[in-house]
Amino acid sequence: MKELMLGNKAVARGLYEAGVEFVSSYPGTPSTEITEEFVKFDDVYAEWAPNEKVAMESAFGASLAGRRAFCAQKHVGLNVAADPLYTMSYTGVNAGMVIVVADDAGMHSSQNEQDSRRHAIAAKVPMLEPADSAEALEFTKLAYEISETFDTPVLVKMCTRVAHSQSIVETGERKEFKKDYEKNIGKYVMMPGNAKKRHPIVEERTRKLAEYAETSPLNREETGGTWLGIITASTSYQYVKEVFGDSVSVLKLGMTNPLPENLIKNFAKKVERLVVVEELDPVIEEAVRAMGIKVEGRNLLPGIDEFSQNKIRAAFGKNFGVGESLEDAIPPRPPVMCAGCPHRGLFYTLKKLNCTVLGDIGCYTLGAVPPLAAMDMTLCMGASIGALHGFTKVNNEAAKNTVAVIGDSTFVHSGMTGLANVAYNQSKGTIIILDNSITGMTGHQQNPATGKNIKGEPAGRIDLEALCRAMGINRVRVADPYNLKEIEAAVKEELSVDEASVIISRRPCALLKEVKHKAPLKVDKDKCIGCKSCMKIGCPAISMKDKKAVVDANQCVGCGVCAGLCPKNAFSGVEG
Amino acid sequence: MMETKNIIIVGVGGQGSLLASKILGDLFLTKGYDVKVSEVHGMSQRGGSVITYVRFGDKVASPVVDEGEADFIVSFEILETARWLSYLKKDGQIVTNLQEIEPMPVITGAAVYPENLAEKIKAKGVKVDALDCLDLAKQAGSAKAVNIVLLGRLSHYFDIDEKLWEEIIEKNVPKKFLELNKKAFQLGKNA
Ligand SMILES: Cc1ncc(C[n+]2csc(CCOP(=O)(O)OP(=O)(O)O)c2C)c(N)n1
Ligand code: SF4
Ligand code: SF4
8 A cells, every 4th residue: 555654654564564672762753653653563572671672682683583673863872872882793593683773964862973884893793774765674574584684683773854754655575584493502691702703703794794885786886877877865865856856967875884795886987977975974985985985975975964955056157046035034933831731840949949950851841942042061861960970070169059950751761870979989060860750752552660661551669769779869859840949948958968869850751642631821911020930940831011011811821930930920720 | 746735733742732643644545645644652642732734735755844844724722833933935825723832941940931922923914813722622522632623723724525524533532532622623613
C-alpha cells in the first residue's frame, strides 16, 4: 500500500518488516518517533531505557540472544552510547543489530551540531544514509542483512529533514527472524587477548564492506550532464536534485562508510568538475581528496547549519528571487515555557535569590530565556551536578548561592552518578531535581521516575527521595514550585546549611492529560496599577493592554503563580 | 510536467499546524500527486515560531520550501505571516488568521509588536486573504479548530471537490469532533 509516511515512522515500519523483536531507546529529537511508532505494532517489544548507553547494551543483549534488535538516539546520544558501540564493532553481532543516529544540522532542537559520520569511521562500522521515507524503510531492512552478512552493528544516519519529513512509501509484510545463541568466548568476551584477535577481523571486514559498497544498490550513479558531477548523500541529495534535476551527473551515496573508492574514481573521470555536497563536516570531500582526486566542496558551501535549495543555488552562482519583506522590525519568537509550567515558579525564585544556576537539558533550559534569565550554564545531559561539584569545591563561598537544576528524566539519565560524586567526595551545593513526572522536552515520554512504561502502563518507579538518601545525601526534601513561599523557603534553607542537599521541586507538567487545570484567572482592571510585577515570571498568557495586565483565557491554566506577585491582589479566580 | 506547488504553514508552536499539514498531505496524495511534508518537532513547539512545508507535484525532490518559492502562505498568526513573507513567490497568495499572539520579547517590553501588519503586507502588492479564524473557530465550537477554519479558506484556491476535503478531514480528526470541524471548515470557506 502507498502511504505518506514520516521518515521516522518509515524506519519503524522497516524494523517491523525486518522481524525486529526488541527495541530499546532513549528519546532525543529528531529520533524519538521511531520508537514511539514501533511500539504501536502488535507482538513486538519496545521500551524507554534510562539512557542511550543502557539502551544500546540492552539491544546488544537481545542480538546476542538471537533476535534482531535496535536502538535509536539523537547525535549527542551516540556520544553516551559510544563506549558499547566501539567494542561491539569488535564482537560483532549474533542476530542483526541496527542503530539509528539522528543528526540535527541547523540545531532545531540540539545543543551542538556534531557530525555522526565521524563516529562510524572511528568505530569502524558501516553507515547507511537514507534520503527520504522510502529509503528509510528499505535501508533499515537492508541494514539487517548487512549486519548479519558482515557480522557487524550497522549505523543508519537520519537527519532532521529525513526524520521529520513525510514522503511516499510502499509497505510490505513482516518476516519473522530467530536464531540461537551459541557460546563463543573468543568473539564475545573482549579482554585483551581476545580483542587482539578481533581487531584484524574488524579491519578485514571494513575492506570487504568497501568492496560491497562498490556494487551495492545503496550507491548509485545518475548520469546527466558531464560538465558537473556531484557526490552527495542524505537530504543534500534532494536539494541537489531540486536545483539541477537531471542536468548534472550525481553519485548518490546511500552508504557513507566505508566509501566505494573505485566507484568514486570512475565517476570523477567522467565529469569535468567534481563537487561534494554534504552538510556539516567535509567527511566525503576529505576522503575523495585523499584518493588523489581534485574535488571541491567546503569552498562553495559552509560546514555550518543545514542546506536548502537556495543555498545550493547561491553556491553554484544560480539566480533566485526572494519575496517581499516589511520595513518593520519583526520581533523574534523564541520558545518559552508553557503557561502554567511548574518550572516557572522555581526559576523566578532562583532569580529573586540571585543564585548561580548550573543548568541541564530539558524544558527547564528555557529558564535561561528572559525575563527569567536564571541560568548560568548548560552543557550536556547530567552536567549540572558534576559542574556544581567542581564549582563549589574550588570556591567554598559559592556553595552558599549556587545550585544545580536537573529534570527527573535527566537525573536518571546521567545525574545520578554526579550525585554519587557529590556525596562521596563531599561537596556542599544544593541540587534541585525538577520532577515534573515526565520527559517533557522531547514530547512527553515516560521514564523510570514516573512509574509508567512506554505504553503508559504501570511499571517500576524510582523513589527519588529514597535514592538520594541511599546515595548518602542526608538533606532531601520536597517542595511545590506553584507555591512560591514554600519553594523560596526550601531554597534559602538548603543553601544556608554546610552540606550537600537535594530539593525535589515536584509538580507534574502542565501539558499532561491527567493534570486537572483550574479556571483561568482574571485581572480586575480597577485594581491593576500596571506595575508589571506579574510579568516577571514570563508567562506567555499574561500581556499588557492599555497599561493593564490581561490574562489570555485560552492559554492560562490557573496555576496562580502570577497572582502571588501582585501587590494589589488584582487577580481573581485563585482558590487554594 | 506539472511544476511543484509549494505551501508553507506558519504559526506559533502548539497551534495545530501538524494536523493541517497532515490533512493537506493526505489530500494531495489522494489526488495522485507526489507529496512531501516537512514538520517541526521538539524545542520550537514550546511556543516558538514554527514553519511546516507542504509540496506536491509530479515529482518532488526537496522536502522544504525556500525563500521566494511559496505559492501559498497559510498562517495562524499575523506576526508570523510578516516574518515568513519573503518565502512568498511573486503572485503568491496569503491566507492568514488575524490573531495577534505576543512573543516573549514583546511581553517583556524588549520589542514592540508592529501595528497594522495585514495592511502593510497588502501595501506591498501582495495578495492577502485575512480573517479572524479564532472567532470563527469559537463559533464552530472550539478555539482549537483554527487550523480547519484556515483550511476551509484555503480550499477556495484549489479545484478540489469539497467532499474530498471533508473525507480527508474525517480520516484525520477524532469522531466526536467531526461535526465541529466540518462546521469550522464551512465557516472558513464562506467567511
Ligand atoms: C545525550 C542526550 N540524549 C537526549 C537528549 C534529548 N533531550 C533533551 S532534554 C531531554 C530530557 C528532558 O527531560 P527532563 O529532564 O525530565 O526535563 P523536562 O523537559 O521534562 O523539563 C532529552 C531526552 C539530549 N539532549 N542529550
Ligand atoms: S511541556 Fe511541561 S515541562 Fe515543558 S515547558 Fe510545557 S509545561 Fe513545562
Ligand atoms: S495563573 Fe498566571 S502564571 Fe499561571 S498560567 Fe495563568 S496567567 Fe500564567
